[in-house]
Amino acid sequence: MRKHLGNVGALLRGFSITFSYMFKKRPTIEYPSVKKKHAPRFHGLHELRRYADTKERCIGCELCSSACPANAITVIGAENSPDDRHSPGERFAARYEIDELRCIFCGLCEEACPTDAIVLTPRFEMADFRRGSFVYSKDRLLVPPEAGVGLAPDERPNGIPSDLGMVAQVKSTMESDTGYDATNRGIILKTQRRGLAG
Amino acid sequence: MDALVATLNAAPLWLVILIKSALLLLVVVTTFAYAMLFERKILGWMQLRPGPNRVGPWGLLQPAADAAKLILKEDLTPKTADPLIYRLAPFISLITAFAVYAVIPFGENNGSLWAIGDVNAGILLLMAISSIGVYGISLGGWASGSKYPLLGSVRATAQMISYELSMSMSFVGVLILAGTTSLAGIVHAQASMWFFIPQCFGFLIYVITAVAETNRTPFDLVEAETELVGGFHTEYSGLRFGSFFIAEYVNMLTVACIATLLFLGGWNAPFGLTMIPGILWFVMKVGAFLFFYMWLRATLPRFRYDRLMAFGWKILLPAATLNLIITALIVALRG
Ligand code: SF4
Ligand code: SF4
Numbered sequence: 001m002r003k004h005l006g007n008v009g010a011l012l013r014g015f016s017i018t019f020s021y022m023f024k025k026r027p028t029i030e031y032p033s034v035k036k037k038h039a040p041r042f043h044g045l046h047e048l049r050r051y052a053d054t055k056e057r058c059i060g061c062e063l064c065s066s067a068c069p070a071n072a073i074t075v076i077g078a079e080n081s082p083d084d085r086h087s088p089g090e091r092f093a094a095r096y097e098i099d100e101l102r103c104i105f106c107g108l109c110e111e112a113c114p115t116d117a118i119v120l121t122p123r124f125e126m127a128d129f130r131r132g133s134f135v136y137s138k139d140r141l142l143v144p145p146e147a148g149v150g151l152a153p154d155e156r157p158n159g160i161p162s163d164l165g166m167v168a169q170v171k172s173t174m175e176s177d178t179g180y181d182a183t184n185r186g187i188i189l190k191t192q193r194r195g196l197a198g
Numbered sequence: 199m200d201a202l203v204a205t206l207n208a209a210p211l212w213l214v215i216l217i218k219s220a221l222l223l224l225v226v227v228t229t230f231a232y233a234m235l236f237e238r239k240i241l242g243w244m245q246l247r248p249g250p251n252r253v254g255p256w257g258l259l260q261p262a263a264d265a266a267k268l269i270l271k272e273d274l275t276p277k278t279a280d281p282l283i284y285r286l287a288p289f290i291s292l293i294t295a296f297a298v299y300a301v302i303p304f305g306e307n308n309g310s311l312w313a314i315g316d317v318n319a320g321i322l323l324l325m326a327i328s329s330i331g332v333y334g335i336s337l338g339g340w341a342s343g344s345k346y347p348l349l350g351s352v353r354a355t356a357q358m359i360s361y362e363l364s365m366s367m368s369f370v371g372v373l374i375l376a377g378t379t380s381l382a383g384i385v386h387a388q389a390s391m392w393f394f395i396p397q398c399f400g401f402l403i404y405v406i407t408a409v410a411e412t413n414r415t416p417f418d419l420v421e422a423e424t425e426l427v428g429g430f431h432t433e434y435s436g437l438r439f440g441s442f443f444i445a446e447y448v449n450m451l452t453v454a455c456i457a458t459l460l461f462l463g464g465w466n467a468p469f470g471l472t473m474i475p476g477i478l479w480f481v482m483k484v485g486a487f488l489f490f491y492m493w494l495r496a497t498l499p500r501f502r503y504d505r506l507m508a509f510g511w512k513i514l515l516p517a518a519t520l521n522l523i524i525t526a527l528i529v530a531l532r533g
Contacts, residue, residue: 011498014497014498015493015497017497018244018493018496018497019244019493021243021244021245021246022240022243022244024246026243026246026247026248027246028246028247028248030248030251
């Protein structure tokens with residue numbers, strides 16, 4: 001009898017819980033119309049940057065490709081010639097492809113790159129209908145000259161990319177008041193890199 | 199208005215009944231559509247989701263979208279199915295679900311009843327019609343010619359038979375108190391006190407059996423997705439599936455109406471609040487009962503099949519019988 005009464009109590013408690021949940025705040029984010037705030041250093045789709053004189057930063061060194069734990073990057077370098085100059089260095093990437101389906105968005109490519117050419121933008125909406133369309137080649141990765149140079153993560157004010165290139169043209173949903181000290185990691189990397197360089 | 203009433207009075211009976219039926223059909227189908235939306239909303243809220251809100255403002259056009267989707271779906275018949283019975287079964291469910299409304303009164307205006315027919319054995323007819331509904335489910339599952347629907351329909355038959363007994367028992371208590379089998383008469387008998395007070399156990403039993411009769415959680419073993427894919431309607435698609443679906447909701451509406459008529463005082467206003475018309479009270483009571491149904495679905499998990507049977511035969515039926523005997527005794531002793 002005791003046990004049965006306890007069961008009835010449990011039943012009533014269950015009913016009161018479901019009822020009270022009706023008036024709770026619902027955590028749903030109505031995605032296409034409302035977008036979630038993400039961390040300022042969110043790792044999304046890649047972008048290949050340029051120098052201010054519109055030369056490509058990438059020198060085809062394949063360091064990103066060897067750093068990539070997911071084997072997502074394919075780089076085939078080629079020699080620059082004086083009348084067909086892509087990058088300031090000796091070589092440039094003749095082919096540069098990232099398979100975004102393999103990519104785990106770890107950002108190691110970004111850290112490996114000696115010229116800060118490859119960076120991860122916060123863009124995350126890449127849905128498509130064919131697998132093939134997830135292999136991004138240079139035509140989609142490289143910032144078009146008219147869109148500026150693209151900013152390295154450690155050059156972004158408060159870590160926020162203000163001038164995303166064409167690839168990442170979707171407006172960022174981040175706000176600067178997130179209180180996330182995003183610049184630190186970048187600054188540290190920058191100084192370390194400077195130290196190493198000279 | 200008077201002219202309208204006069205013309206209606208002069209019209210032949212079949213025409214009046216036809217008009218009433220068409221109107222009622224419209225009301226019931228609309229109620230079904232929005233009961234479904236309401237249920238999905240309530241379930242959503244109770245699970246911290248917003249529920250459907252993409253089609254139309256507040257999701258109000260969702261039923262229309264669902265209907266369009268169901269109509270456009272392909273109507274499949276499995277190779278192993280018995281084609282005639284397979285195609286017929288959903289409509290048995292649907293037709294019996296609607297047919298019940300021929301005897302349900304919704305309100306009263308100056309002594310004239312708001313119902314298609316005022317049958318003096320209303321409650322008996324109602325039970326008779328609604329019992330046929332199980333044929334739709336069991337034949338549908340059997341004629342599908344595949345195992346999950348068969349299991350579902352076997353369960354449905356067993357469950358319906360077991361719980362219908364206790365349900366009828368809970369009705370009889372009310373009938374003894376009211377001294378009539380006419381639904382309007384039962385409502386009139388509740389003018390001073392609604393029957394859920396003297397028949398509180400009867401009401402409890404009715405609520406439980408009503409959930410079981412309409413195959414809703416926690417008694418939805420008939421279509422238990424986790425074990426039986428979709429139960430009796432696994433093989434159905436398109437409008438035939440839709441018919442089963444509509445029948446389920448209309449049945450839900452029916453048991454809410456019966457609960458209102460038999461236990462919650464029908465269109466009688468509580469606490470003498472007669473400035474609100476009776477039909478509104480009726481709607482509110484039915485709405486409250488439907489809400490309870492949804493609340494139940496959001497709260498309780500599904501029974502295990504053997505427990506369902508044991509509960510029905512070993513607890514519910516004796517309890518209902520006891521309730522009946524005690525009621526009869528008290529009524530007899532008070533003379
Ligand atoms: S983010 Fe990581 S996984 Fe993706 S391409 Fe760069 S290194 Fe590879
Ligand atoms: S992106 Fe950077 S690391 Fe990769 S090949 Fe170009 S220069 Fe080298």
